[in-house]
Amino acid sequence: MPGPAHAQAEIVIIDDEPAVARFLSRALQMAGYKEPRVFSDSLAAASYLESADPDLITLDICMPGLDGYGVLESLRSRQAFDSFLPVLAISALDDFESRERAIKAGAKDFLVKPVNVNDFLLHVYSLLDTRFLERRLRDHARVAEDMTREQASELGQAHLEALERLARVAELRDDETGKHATRVARLSALIARELNMPPAEVALILRAAPLHDVGKITIEDQLLLKKGTLTQEERDIVRSHAERGGELLGGGRSEIMKMAEMIARSHHERWDGHGYPSGLAGEAIPLPARIVAVADAYDALTHARPYRDSQSVTEAMSEIEFERGLQFDPQVVDALLRVLRHEETLLLVLDMPRPDSDIPRRLRRRTGP
DSSP: OOOHHHHTOOEEEEOSOHHHHHHHHHHHHHTTOOOOEEESOHHHHHHHHTTOOOSEEEEESOOSSSOHHHHHHHTHHHHTTOSOOOEEEEESOOSHHHHHHHHHHTOSEEEESSOOHHHHHHHHHHHHHHHHHHHHHHHHHHHHHHHHHHHHHHHHHHHHHHHHHHHHHHHHTTOTTSOHHHHHHHHHHHHHHHTTOOHHHHHHHHHHGGGTTGGGGGSOHHHHTOOSOOOHHHHHHHHHHHHHHHHHHTTOOSHHHHHHHHHHHHTTOOTTSOOSSSOOOGGGSOHHHHHHHHHHHHHHHHSOBTTBOOOOHHHHHHHHHHTBTTTBOHHHHHHHHHHHTOHHIIIIISOOOOOOTHHHHHHHHHHOO
């Protein structure tokens, strides 16, 4: 007797001889299998199989019209995604060429008429056993893949959170409030939206920008917080935080990590090509990095640090405007100005100082309405 899974198997019999079809159907039911679906018309069977999901097909090879080989050919596209669809070919032809042709066409086994009932049932059981084993393995593989994907996602999220904490630690060393990275990220997202970047990219910038200075975790406090002029050697060490940040963030598979690496590595490049670490110029600098460069500069200028006082919005924008086309992308500077006109956004969302009234008026001549 077949097991529960075998007994409920969906079996299709295709044979143009009604007597043979009845014999095979009766043999299956007497052995404990559910009643199979029987077709004497091979064209009707092929049409049915286009959407059906049988567990086993017994297929007569010699049939008028569409023969067994034709039915096997029609199943080829299905077999591309159903790697083990058992087809038991049955034929009155008992020669090697017929067997070989049937197997190469997609049949998994071959019986010769007249069919011995015990041989038939044994082949059916064996094919179904393989069918269900293959299905279980495929299900297990799918579960394992889902688990791997979920674990990888959790691991990636944990890695990102760890890096965000590192970035916050680095930030607290020269920003007592620890809000610089958040403000830069929010302002960067607003600038990106003002530049009509796709919403998905705006969201990525919002999430990735807080990590722009994560490389500072590798720089000693005495250099980061030093008052006065840095020596060339000290300046080179401080500047290395961009490349080190890129290395810390490198190798991530998620889009957030890729964006964060790009920003960390390139947000100190200059529009005129005199930045670091790679000396990129113009549009060779990734747009997200160009945006963060402007947002970072604006926030740094308008908020006090241990080694310098804050500037007014007027003073900060004067410096940024001076670097328009030199250090900064002109279009990004203009987008920042448009964002600055929305005072409520800056006060409530960004926790930034109120723009001075003369800023929009002074720059409006250059940027337009």
